[in-house]
Amino acid sequence: MTEGQEAxxxxxxxxxxxxxxxARAGRHAGIAGAAIGVVAAGAAAGVAIERMTVxxxxxxxxxxxxxxxxxYGTLRGTxxxxxxxxxxxxxxxxxEVGPEPGRPEKDDRTGxxxxxxxxxxxxxxxxxxxxxxxxxxxxxxxxxxxRLTAALGRRSAAPTVVFSHGYCxxxxxxxxxxxxxxxxxxxxxxxxRSHGRSSRGHGQIDGTEEVTIDLLGRDLKAVLDAxxxxxxxxxxxxxxxxxxxxxxxDQFPEFVAERVVGVALIGTSAGRLSEVTYGLPSMxxxxxxxxxxxxxxxxxxxxxxxxxxRRATADxxxxxxxxxxxxxxxxxxxxxxxxxxxxxxxxxxxxVAEFFPAFAVHDKTEALVAYDAVPALVLAGESDLxxxxxxxxxxxxxxxDAELVCVPGAGHLVMLERPELVNDHLVSLVERASAAARSSxxxxx
Numbered sequence: 009m010t011e012g013q014e015a016x017x018x019x020x021x022x023x024x025x026x027x028x029x030x031a032r033a034g035r036h037a038g039i040a041g042a043a044i045g046v047v048a049a050g051a052a053a054g055v056a057i058e059r060m061t062v063x064x065x066x067x068x069x070x071x072x073x074x075x076x077x078x079x080y081g082t083l084r085g086t087x088x089x090x091x092x093x094x095x096x097x098x099x100x101x102x103x104e105v106g107p108e109p110g111r112p113e114k115d116d117r118t119g120x121x122x123x124x125x126x127x128x129x130x131x132x133x134x135x136x137x138x139x140x141x142x143x144x145x146x147x148x149x150x151x152x153x154x155r156l157t158a159a160l161g162r163r164s165a166a167p168t169v170v171f172s173h174g175y176c177x178x179x180x181x182x183x184x185x186x187x188x189x190x191x192x193x194x195x196x197x198x199x200x201r202s203h204g205r206s207s208r209g210h211g212q213i214d215g216t217e218e219v220t221i222d223l224l225g226r227d228l229k230a231v232l233d234a235x236x237x238x239x240x241x242x243x244x245x246x247x248x249x250x251x252x253x254x255x256x257x258d259q260f261p262e263f264v265a266e267r268v269v270g271v272a273l274i275g276t277s278a279g280r281l282s283e284v285t286y287g288l289p290s291m292x293x294x295x296x297x298x299x300x301x302x303x304x305x306x307x308x309x310x311x312x313x314x315x316x317x318r319r320a321t322a323d324x325x326x327x328x329x330x331x332x333x334x335x336x337x338x339x340x341x342x343x344x345x346x347x348x349x350x351x352x353x354x355x356x357x358x359x360v361a362e363f364f365p366a367f368a369v370h371d372k373t374e375a376l377v378a379y380d381a382v383p384a385l386v387l388a389g390e391s392d393l394x395x396x397x398x399x400x401x402x403x404x405x406x407x408x409d410a411e412l413v414c415v416p417g418a419g420h421l422v423m424l425e426r427p428e429l430v431n432d433h434l435v436s437l438v439e440r441a442s443a444a445a446r447s448s449x450x451x452x453x
Contacts, residue, residue: 080347081180083187085197090234092201092210092227094217099205100198100235101179103190105166152188152435167240167269167441168194169434172228174247174275175363176355178204181246183347184427185434193438196235200248201227202359212362219363221370224248225255229263232256240445242270242438246423247395248363250276251370258375265378270441272385272434275392275420277399278406279371286332287393329353335391335419348421376406383440384410385433389418389425411437 085101092098169189171182179197189195199206201224211217232241245253250273257264329349330337337345384407388400397414404412413433415426423430 080183080344081178081351083180083183083190085190085195088235090198090227090230092230094209094211096201096210096227097207098198098201098227098231099207100196100231102235103186103195103197105194106191152192152431155435155439165239165445166193167242167438167445168196168236169242169244169438170196170198170228170232170236172198172243172245172249172252173200173203174249175367176203176352176360177246178351178354180204181348181351181421182244182423185244185423185431188427188431188435189438196231198228198231198235200224200252202362203355208359209362219366221248221251221255221366221372222259224252224366225257225259228252228256229260232263232267236267239267240269240441241267242272242441243268244272244274244434245276246274247276247420248367250274251278251367251372254278254372254375257378258372261378265381268379268382269445270383270385270437271379272387272437273400273403274385274387274430275389275395275400275422276403277370277395278373278376278403280399280402281367281370281395284394284396332393333419333421334425335389335415335417335422336425337419340425344424348424373402373406376403380407380409383437383444385413385437386410387413387415387422387430387433389420389422390414390416391418392420392422394420 083103085103088100088102090098090100171179171185173179173181179199182197186195186197201207201209201219202212209217209219211223212219217223243253243256245251253271253273329352330340330345333348333352334340334345386400386404386407388395388397390397400414401412404410411433413429415422415429418426
């Protein structure tokens, strides 16, 4: 046997072992278990090909290098905690207005190094980036800050911008938007229950309550009560975070009417998620929607085995993350792509399973009218395979005065893929919201 053949045989054997881990996780799930076996076989093939061409040690070193290449996810603010109705601790951070908005974290609230945190594996502060591109980015950010300062003024009560992140992400997914706004406008970034630095949902641990989008809306209300007890609010939500913002309006319309002066719904949906194809052919789409809940439930039951399988098929996982996160994955900065991968892989498989069923029954179209009276931004990537741009167009039909932006070539994580564009539209929203809030106060005076 030649050296190449031996390497190929070892790769196939190792990949098959990884596939076995996934298959064992679904053994008790009937048809769903069979589906896991099919997915595992595909994973084995992908991993085998990868391992035939690039050694495991080289791939691992590449990931570590990318983890250390950028400061993504290292921005930290003043920590706080809100308590949800079931006792779950919801972690949030506040960036206040000021000349020194803070430094990258050295230790999180548990006293562990950031590189060992749940969503911060390998986070490190990067050396300053030099070059024309970096200078252009800094100049653009400076321009955004000047615009905000002029729009907010000094006499009026400026709004607090509250960011809600998406499924299998954390508050760190707003890294570029946080960097652009910090020090100029007060912002709040929070982690959804069982995500990031927030606690596991108590109702889910003891089995007394399933995750629903309505529950997440009530979680957001708890965070707002704790972190923004007074003053105007601009709500920003991505994907599941956008659905959370809709659920807030559905359950607390009076609060929204009194306090919310602007809303941004980014890469999200008001319903009909069971119709999403995920870029699959018709039969594949139907099979996915039929089998996925059972598959994920099986993986949740056997989460330790499933996590080993996920780690063993890390190369395939990285490819899937890039495909479903970015519209043009071959053009995304490798450091940003790795950052997105790290955010998603930090979400335990049983948490993935707990949240997934909530999306099939999500329908908040009627709740959107609560935001019709305030400036709104509806933004999506045209190549989003998870919450397609047509869902944003449907939202804009309910909010006819909203600014609708569909970004050509961008995917689901549009705020990471096209940060400058998203930042620019967010600043415009805050400008419009601040002006509308001032006009409203003058009219009432």
